[in-house]
Amino acid sequence: MRRSNIWLWFAAVPVYAFLYIPLVIVVVYSFNDSKLNAEWVGFTLSWYKALFNNHEMLTAARNSLIIAVSASFCATILGTMAGLAIHRYKLKFLPVLVFTPVAMPEILLGVALLLFFLQVLNLTLGMISIIIAHTTFCIGFAAIIVRARLQGMDESIFEAARDLGASPWQTFRLITLPLIMPAVVAGGLMSFTLSIDDFVITFFTKGVGEPILPIQIYTMIKVAVTPEVNAISTLLMLLTLTMIIIASKLDSSVLRRGTK
Amino acid sequence: MIKNSTKANHAAKWLVSGPPLLFLLVFFVAPSIIMLFTSLRFPGEFGGLAPITAPAEAVSGEYGLTLETYQFFFSDILYAEIFLKSFGVAAVSTLICLIMAYPLALLIARSEKRFRNLMVLLVVLPFASNFLIRIYAWMIILGPESVLSHFINTVLGAFGIAPVTLLFSPFAVLVGMVYVHLPFMVLPLYTNLEKHDPALLDAAQDLGADAWQRFWHVTWPLSLPGVFSGSALVFIPVLGMFAVPDILGGTGDILVGNLIKDQFLGTRDWPFGSALSIMLTLAVLAITGLAAWFAQLATRQRSVTETE
Numbered sequence: 001m002r003r004s005n006i007w008l009w010f011a012a013v014p015v016y017a018f019l020y021i022p023l024v025i026v027v028v029y030s031f032n033d034s035k036l037n038a039e040w041v042g043f044t045l046s047w048y049k050a051l052f053n054n055h056e057m058l059t060a061a062r063n064s065l066i067i068a069v070s071a072s073f074c075a076t077i078l079g080t081m082a083g084l085a086i087h088r089y090k091l092k093f094l095p096v097l098v099f100t101p102v103a104m105p106e107i108l109l110g111v112a113l114l115l116f117f118l119q120v121l122n123l124t125l126g127m128i129s130i131i132i133a134h135t136t137f138c139i140g141f142a143a144i145i146v147r148a149r150l151q152g153m154d155e156s157i158f159e160a161a162r163d164l165g166a167s168p169w170q171t172f173r174l175i176t177l178p179l180i181m182p183a184v185v186a187g188g189l190m191s192f193t194l195s196i197d198d199f200v201i202t203f204f205t206k207g208v209g210e211p212i213l214p215i216q217i218y219t220m221i222k223v224a225v226t227p228e229v230n231a232i233s234t235l236l237m238l239l240t241l242t243m244i245i246i247a248s249k250l251d252s253s254v255l256r257r258g259t260k
Numbered sequence: 261m262i263k264n265s266t267k268a269n270h271a272a273k274w275l276v277s278g279p280p281l282l283f284l285l286v287f288f289v290a291p292s293i294i295m296l297f298t299s300l301r302f303p304g305e306f307g308g309l310a311p312i313t314a315p316a317e318a319v320s321g322e323y324g325l326t327l328e329t330y331q332f333f334f335s336d337i338l339y340a341e342i343f344l345k346s347f348g349v350a351a352v353s354t355l356i357c358l359i360m361a362y363p364l365a366l367l368i369a370r371s372e373k374r375f376r377n378l379m380v381l382l383v384v385l386p387f388a389s390n391f392l393i394r395i396y397a398w399m400i401i402l403g404p405e406s407v408l409s410h411f412i413n414t415v416l417g418a419f420g421i422a423p424v425t426l427l428f429s430p431f432a433v434l435v436g437m438v439y440v441h442l443p444f445m446v447l448p449l450y451t452n453l454e455k456h457d458p459a460l461l462d463a464a465q466d467l468g469a470d471a472w473q474r475f476w477h478v479t480w481p482l483s484l485p486g487v488f489s490g491s492a493l494v495f496i497p498v499l500g501m502f503a504v505p506d507i508l509g510g511t512g513d514i515l516v517g518n519l520i521k522d523q524f525l526g527t528r529d530w531p532f533g534s535a536l537s538i539m540l541t542l543a544v545l546a547i548t549g550l551a552a553w554f555a556q557l558a559t560r561q562r563s564v565t566e567t568e
Contacts, residue, residue, distance in 0.1 A: 240390065
């Protein structure tokens with residue numbers, strides 16, 4: 001057993017390196033005093049300064065935060081309900097509706113929503129359409145985490161509450177909700193990071209007026225790469241990593257089911 | 261009293277499942293149906309859609325529903341080729357992910373319990389960083405000025421081979437696809453491998469099986485459900501991916517996702533874009549069904565061997 005583990009380490013360490021080296025490079029270059037992502041010239045914070053003087057980038061960050069907070073709020077409530085409903089009641093089609101948007105290629109949801117917003121709702125694309133789109137795919141992730149928590153719990157607690165005369169609402173408020181709270185918060189944090197990071201669905205449901213963070217990054221990458229991209233990347237990494245670590249501390253099923 | 265409580269339960273059931281159900285019916289099911297309908301419409305003169313009924317002043321033109329878009333898809337071999345190429349890229353990416361993820365997942369599953377969560381967290385963390393940033397990082401690594409490019413071209417030059425460009429190539433697309441989707445393979449594999457009973461391997465060893473035989477006859481067949489679900493989780497998103505070829509690929513590295521994107525944001529041919537999306541949906545459904553079937557087959561085979 002022990003010896004085979006050594007061989008596994010030989011195969012696994014390069015994979016860990018493969019996962020981390022690209023991100024370390026981005027972080028390192030964000031402090032590099034050169035316009036090119038080539039050789040190390042010297043330490044500087046000027047790319048961060050440039051970032052904080054970039055008005056459009058700041059607006060984009062603000063817009064993305066508004067979208068992420070709104071979408072994760074809606075997705076947490078709807079996802080918690082869906083997780084509860086799927087666990088408690090033997091429903092046939094709710095699980096399909098909740099989990100399919102998670103499993104299918106993002107571009108399909110993006111296209112479908114774009115057509116729906118423009119043809120049926122006659123909605124001008126913008127913040128509202130992005131919030132709705134993000135809520136749609138985040139519900140599934142929140143539901144998965146809440147359901148995993150419920151599956152690990154002892155059903156007799158709820159039966160005891162009912163036997164003692166608690167109404168369904170009282171059982172929910174006093175027993176179920178406090179018990180699933182860590183999963184609810186973890187689901188919310190997951191939804192937040194998924195929303196603030198999402199590029200594909202945002203790309204299809206965005207309007208023209210408002211700058212959004214991932215779209216802004218995409219334009220910078222496609223048009224002119226400056227080390228400012230490294231700086232915004234590093235800051236975003238810090239934000240989402242913190243969120244994921246908090247979420248995984250609250251509920252370990254965040255790690256089991258993975259992220260997007 | 262009993263009647264009352266079942267009534268309350270019934271109300272609770274709809275109170276809990278109603279809102280998410282309604283939301284997803286409106287913002288997931290309805291849009292999907294609209295996409296199907298759009299694929300049966302005629303494109304508008306200036307992009308978008310032609311009206312479904314002929315306007316009064318129209319002399320001629322194309323209105324109503326049609327299968328023409330699908331005929332168009334099958335009339336040009338180019339589109340079938342792009343689909344085929346997407347399947348090829350998805351298959352190769354899945355295989356590379358499997359080869360890279362398997363030893364890692366096995367290592368985590370065989371490590372001491374207290375380290376496992378941390379090792380899984382280390383796989384998930386890079387994947388929590390922004391999707392575009394993960395692709396962009398490879399622009400730096402594979403770029404013409406990068407250390408890797410210089411190194412490879414120096415080595416190639418020593419053998420008298422002309423220098424190569426790594427970025428904007430099919431190679432870069434594969435690297436990006438593998439990098440973005442690798443954790444999707446590690447997690448289901450690990451979840452499966454963690455459940456294996458080590459006693460089985462001890463038994464195999466006592467019966468004289470060497471390390472390779474123990475892997476090939478015990479661990480691998482038992483892990484097949486994990487292999488199939490991991491493969492589906494990589495294959496499906498790669499099939500629809502447009503950002504990786506868009507950023508890391510060259511002009512010739514177009515996949516289905518790029519084709520769909522162009523119909524909506526470039527040429528504005530909505531019906532054709534919708535038809536392509538429907539074809540992609542069918543492909544995804546077929547793959548999902550196949551993976552589920554294989555996983556079930558693997559599980560059933562195992563239970564047969566166990567009862568023997």
